[in-house]
Amino acid sequence: MVAVAIKGSADRWSAEDSIDELAQLAGTAGANVVGRFIQRLPRPSKTHYLGKGKLDELLSRKNSLNCDVVIFDDELSPLQQRNLEDALQVKVIDRAALILDVFARRARTHEGQLQVELAQHQYLFPRLAGQWSHLERLGGGIGTRGPGESQLETDRRLIRQKIHRLKIRIEEVRKHRMLYRQRRRKSGVPVVALVGYTNAGKSTLLNALSRADVFVEDKLFATLDPTTRRLTLPDKSAVLITDTVGFIRKLPPAIVTAFRATLEELTEASVLLHVVDLTLHNAAGQCQTVEDILADLNLMDKPRITALNKIDLLFDDDKTWNETTAISYLSNQGEVADKNTVFVSAAKGWGLTELLGLISRTLSKTAQPVS
Ligand SMILES: Nc1nc2c(ncn2[C@@H]2O[C@H](COP(=O)(O)OP(=O)(O)OP(=O)(O)O)[C@@H](O)[C@H]2O)c(=O)[nH]1
Numbered sequence: 131m132v133a134v135a136i137k138g139s140a141d142r143w144s145a146e147d148s149i150d151e152l153a154q155l156a157g158t159a160g161a162n163v164v165g166r167f168i169q170r171l172p173r174p175s176k177t178h179y180l181g182k183g184k185l186d187e188l189l190s191r192k193n194s195l196n197c198d199v200v201i202f203d204d205e206l207s208p209l210q211q212r213n214l215e216d217a218l219q220v221k222v223i224d225r226a227a228l229i230l231d232v233f234a235r236r237a238r239t240h241e242g243q244l245q246v247e248l249a250q251h252q253y254l255f256p257r258l259a260g261q262w263s264h265l266e267r268l269g270g271g272i273g274t275r276g277p278g279e280s281q282l283e284t285d286r287r288l289i290r291q292k293i294h295r296l297k298i299r300i301e302e303v304r305k306h307r308m309l310y311r312q313r314r315r316k317s318g319v320p321v322v323a324l325v326g327y328t329n330a331g332k333s334t335l336l337n338a339l340s341r342a343d344v345f346v347e348d349k350l351f352a353t354l355d356p357t358t359r360r361l362t363l364p365d366k367s368a369v370l371i372t373d374t375v376g377f378i379r380k381l382p383p384a385i386v387t388a389f390r391a392t393l394e395e396l397t398e399a400s401v402l403l404h405v406v407d408l409t410l411h412n413a414a415g416q417c418q419t420v421e422d423i424l425a426d427l428n429l430m431d432k433p434r435i436t437a438l439n440k441i442d443l444l445f446d447d448d449k450t451w452n453e454t455t456a457i458s459y460l461s462n463q464g465e466v467a468d469k470n471t472v473f474v475s476a477a478k479g480w481g482l483t484e485l486l487g488l489i490s491r492t493l494s495k496t497a498q499p500v501s
C-alpha cells in the first residue's frame with residue numbers, strides 16, 4: 131500500500147488513516163497486505179506519483195517483500211500507472227480500481243451490476259491507450275503504427291458501444307424507479323434516507339427501526355442497492371426509510387455517475403438521516419467526506435438528522451451500562467449541542483425512541499407538498 135501525505139494539507143484525514151482504510155478495502159477484495167509506504171510531499175509527482183529516491187526505496191521494499199501487486203491511495207493517471215509498472219515491474223492499481231473491484235464483488239441485483247459495469251468501463255476507457263503503447267514498448271520497439279494501434283481502435287470502439295448499451299439499460303431502470311417514486315409521492319408518505327460512510331451501521335439501523343432483514347456485514351460496501359421499509363412513527367404517521375450505498379473517501383467519479391439512479395433516491399427524500407460511527411478515532415474525517423459528497427450531489431439544503439451510532443462500544447467496561455445511563459452520560463459530556471443529533475446503538479436498539487421522535491418533529495417542520 132503506497133500513499134503520499136500532502137505537506138501542510140488541511141484534510142481531516144491523515145495519510146495513515148487513509149492507508150489503513152485502503153488496507154481494509156484490499157482485505158475486502160481478498161488481498162493480504164504485507165507492507166505500507168508513505169512519502170510526505172507537497173503534491174504527488176505527475177510522472178511517478180512518488181519522488182525518484184523514494185521510488186527506488188519502494189522498489190527494494192517490493193523486492194524484499196516479494197508482493198504481487200502495489201496499490202496506490204490516489205487515482206493514478208494512465209501515465210503514472212505506466213511509469214510505475216515499468217519502474218517496479220509489478221502490477222500497479224489505484225484506489226479507484228480497488229473500490230470498483232469491491233463494488234463488483236458486492237453487486238447483487240441487476241441494477242447494481244449494471245451500474246458497477248458502467249463505472250468499470252468508464253474507468254477503463256481513458257486508460258486503454260496507455261495500456262497498449264505500454265504493451266508495445268514491452269514488446270520492444272516495434273513500428274509506431276503496428277497491429278497494437280488498430281487493436282486499440284477496435285477495443286475503444288467496443289468499449290464505447292458497451293458503455294452506450296449499459297447507459298440505455300440503466301436509463302430503463304431509472305425510469306422504472308422514477309415511476310415508482312412518483313407513485314410514492316402521490317401517496318404522500320414522506321421518505322427518510324439513510325446516508326453515511328460505509329460500515330457506519332446504516333443497514334443495522336434500518337433493521338433495528340423496522341425489523342427488516344437487510345444484509346449487514348462488518349465489511350465495506352455491504353449494501354449497494356436501495357432498500358425501502360415502511361415505519362409508523364410515535365405520532366402514528368407513516369414514513370418510508372431507505373438505505374442505500376455508503377460513501378467513502380475519494381469515491382471514484384465514475385461510480386458517482388454510474389450510481390446516479392441509486393443516488394437519486396436521496397434527492398427525493400424529505401430528510402437525510404446521517405449515520406456516523408462515533409467510535410472511530412477518525413469519525414470527523416468520515417463526516418467531512420460525507421459532507422463533501424452531499425455537497426457534490428447538491429443535497430446540502432435537505433433537512434438533516436445525525437445519529438451518532440455504536441455508542442455501546444464506548445461502554446464495554448465492567449460497569450453495567452444501559453440505554454438510559456449511557457445516553458445521559460454522553461449527553462452530559464456536552465460535546466453535541468446540536469438538537470438534530472441523537473446518540474444511538476443500532477445493534478442494541480438504544481436511542482431509537484428519541485430518534486423516531488426527532489424524525490417526526492423534523493418532518494412536521496418540513497412542508498410536504500403532495501403533488
Ligand atoms: N457494536 C455495534 N456494532 C454495530 C452497530 N451498528 C452496526 N454495527 C456493526 O457495524 C458493521 C457495519 O454495519 P452495517 O449496518 O452493515 O453498515 P452500513 O452502514 O450499512 O455499511 P455499508 O452497507 O457497507 O455501507 C456490522 O458489523 C454491524 O454489526 C452498533 O450500534 N454497535
Ligand SMILES: [Mg+2]
Nearest residue numbers: 332333352353
Ligand atoms: Mg449497508
